[in-house]
Amino acid sequence: xxxxxLIIRTSNDFxxxxxxxxxxxxxxxxxxxLRDGRVTRAIDVEGEPVLFRIEGHPDGILVxxxxxxxEGAKAGVERFVHDWLDLGRNLEPFYELGExxxxxxxxxxxxxxxxxxxxxxxxxxxxxxxxGQQITVSFAYxxxxxxxxxxxxxxxxxxxxxYLFPSAERVAGLEPEALRGLKIPARKSEYIIGxxxxxxxxxxxxxxxxxxxxxxxxxxxxxxxxxxxxxxxxYVLMRCLRSPDAxxxxxxxxxxxxxxxxxxDRKPTLPEVEAFxxxxxxxxxxxxxxxxxxxxxxxxxx
DNA sequence: GTCCAGGACTCGC
DNA sequence: GCGAGTCATGGA
Numbered sequence: 001x002x003x004x005x006l007i008i009r010t011s012n013d014f015x016x017x018x019x020x021x022x023x024x025x026x027x028x029x030x031x032x033x034l035r036d037g038r039v040t041r042a043i044d045v046e047g048e049p050v051l052f053r054i055e056g057h058p059d060g061i062l063v064x065x066x067x068x069x070x071e072g073a074k075a076g077v078e079r080f081v082h083d084w085l086d087l088g089r090n091l092e093p094f095y096e097l098g099e100x101x102x103x104x105x106x107x108x109x110x111x112x113x114x115x116x117x118x119x120x121x122x123x124x125x126x127x128x129x130x131x132g133q134q135i136t137v138s139f140a141y142x143x144x145x146x147x148x149x150x151x152x153x154x155x156x157x158x159x160x161x162x163y164l165f166p167s168a169e170r171v172a173g174l175e176p177e178a179l180r181g182l183k184i185p186a187r188k189s190e191y192i193i194g195x196x197x198x199x200x201x202x203x204x205x206x207x208x209x210x211x212x213x214x215x216x217x218x219x220x221x222x223x224x225x226x227x228x229x230x231x232x233x234x235y236v237l238m239r240c241l242r243s244p245d246a247x248x249x250x251x252x253x254x255x256x257x258x259x260x261x262x263x264x265d266r267k268p269t270l271p272e273v274e275a276f277x278x279x280x281x282x283x284x285x286x287x288x289x290x291x292x293x294x295x296x297x298x299x300x301x302x
Numbered sequence: 303g304t305c306c307a308g309g310a311c312t313c314g315c
Numbered sequence: 316g317c318g319a320g321t322c323a324t325g326g327a
Contacts, residue, residue, distance in 0.1 A: 133309040139325060140308080185323045187311080229310045253308045292308075 004069030008081060009060040013091040015113020016056035022117055022293060028141035030148045031124075033160055042155045042162040045076030049155050049164055052077045061085075066157065086115040086242065094244075094283045101279055103261050104287055107294035116289045118239055122206045123168040125240035126195045129232045130188050137253075146182040168199035191227025198225065206240065215243050238285040247284035249273050257291035260298065 001007075010016075017037075024034050032041035040053040050073045051066035063081060065074050082088060098108030119125040127147065132140040151166035151174075174196075176189035184192070198204040204225075212218050215237055222233035230250060237246035248254065255267040258276055262268070268276065280287040 129308085130310095132307095134307065134322090135309095135324065136307045136326075138307095143324090183324065187322065191310090227310070231309055235308075248308075251308050252306085256308095 002064070004065040004067075004074070006063050006065075006074060006078060007057055007059050007061065008063060008078060008087065010087060011090075013095070013113060014060070014085070014087065014115065016061060018111055018114040019085055019117060020056075022114060025296060026138065026141045028138070028145050030141075030145040030163055031165065033162065040157075040160070040162065042164055043077065043080050044164055045073050045080075048073070049153065050077060051155060051157055051162060054081060080120060083120045083242075084118050086118055089115065089244065091286070094286050097279065097283060098287075098290075103258070103276060104280070104290065106261070107290040110297065111290055111293050114290065114293060116238060116242075116244070116285055118242060120240065121165055122204070122209075122236075122240055123171075123196065123199050124165040125236050126199075126228075126232075127165075127192055129235045129239075130191050130195070130227055131184070132235075133188070133232065143182065143184055147179070147184065150182060168196040171196035172200035188227070194226055195228075209241060215246060218243075234285075238288070244286055245282050245284050247277055247288060249277070251288070253292050253295060254288055257295040260295060261291065 020034070020037065020039065023029070023032065023039060032039050034040075038053045038055040040051065042049050042051045044050075053064050053066075055062050055064075061081065063074075063077060065077050067073075095108055095112070098104040119128060128140070128144060131143045131147075135143075148163045148165060151170055152163040153166075155162045155164070171193060174193055176186055176193060179189040179192070180186065195204070209218050209221065212221055215234075218237060218241065219230065219233040222228045222236060223230060228236075231248045234246040234248040237243040238248070249270060255273065258264070258273065259267050262276070277284050277287065
């Protein structure tokens with residue numbers, strides 16, 4: 001094995017190709033680059049940019065760290081990948097309940113080994129969630145790309161530009177008008193800058209939120225912030241704070257997936273959305289993520 | 303032109 | 316506490 005390489009061993013409930021399929025869902029994704037079954041991206045490790053790539057390996061995931069690849073950089077990348085792909089999760093209980101559940105069965109069989117792909121950076125998660133409110137995912141990707149290319153740090157490697165997500169400190173110093181040229185709606189710009197200031201001032205941290213205890217306490221804290229409603233709070237719980245049970249019940253994509261899988265001629269009402277999830281308690285974030293994935297794969301099939 | 307997208311806020315009651 | 320109107324952009 002080369003100097004900058006390491007292998008992260010994974011369980012049978014992890015499929016590199018399934019997660020790669022999810023990561024390749026948008027050509028406008030700007031936080032990593034895909035080619036030949038490999039994912040390359042830059043992250044911040046203790047203030048320094050580190051470029052790395054991951055690919056499938058018979059024993060798990062092969063990680064290659066670019067450049068000097070100090071022990072600190074390798075450890076930081078390993079931590080990141082572990083969090084990004086939720087590698088510490090034992091999915092057996094979820095798959096057992098999925099096999100028993102008529103709504104989830106096809107999704108868990110078809111996408112076995114998929115993880116709730118995370119967004120380890122708290123600020124990035126908030127921005128992505130706010131941008132995604134009420135607009136199509138494809139347009140949200142366009143807005144995110146403009147935002148990242150304008151305010152993020154760029155790293156050139158092998159003719160490809162990689163970006164670090166803009167820091168909360170950088171965005172905290174902006175005025176909403178600075179985002180107008182990117183076609184980010186004025187109100188969303190206010191939300192984003194407000195969150196950036198909370199994070200930059202140390203008033204909003206991942207550790208601080210997790211210390212609140214359960215999902216309900218965290219949701220209560222988050223929805224007190226301007227621009228954060230129940231959907232966004234649960235989205236952040238799912239993608240960044242790693243709750244396996246977060247449930248963005250108002251999600252339109254979830255509604256469409258339930259309509260499809262349950263064979264309904266209309267979208268479910270909110271009480272129905274809650275009722276569907278009753279048997280999924282403990283795993284509602286995983287159920288939601290699999291249903292999103294299933295809806296996308298069905299759409300691609302047509 | 304109308305409707306819908308991975309919602310949230312404000313206002314009136 | 317709850318329903319209706321508003322916000323902004325882009326694709327079908």
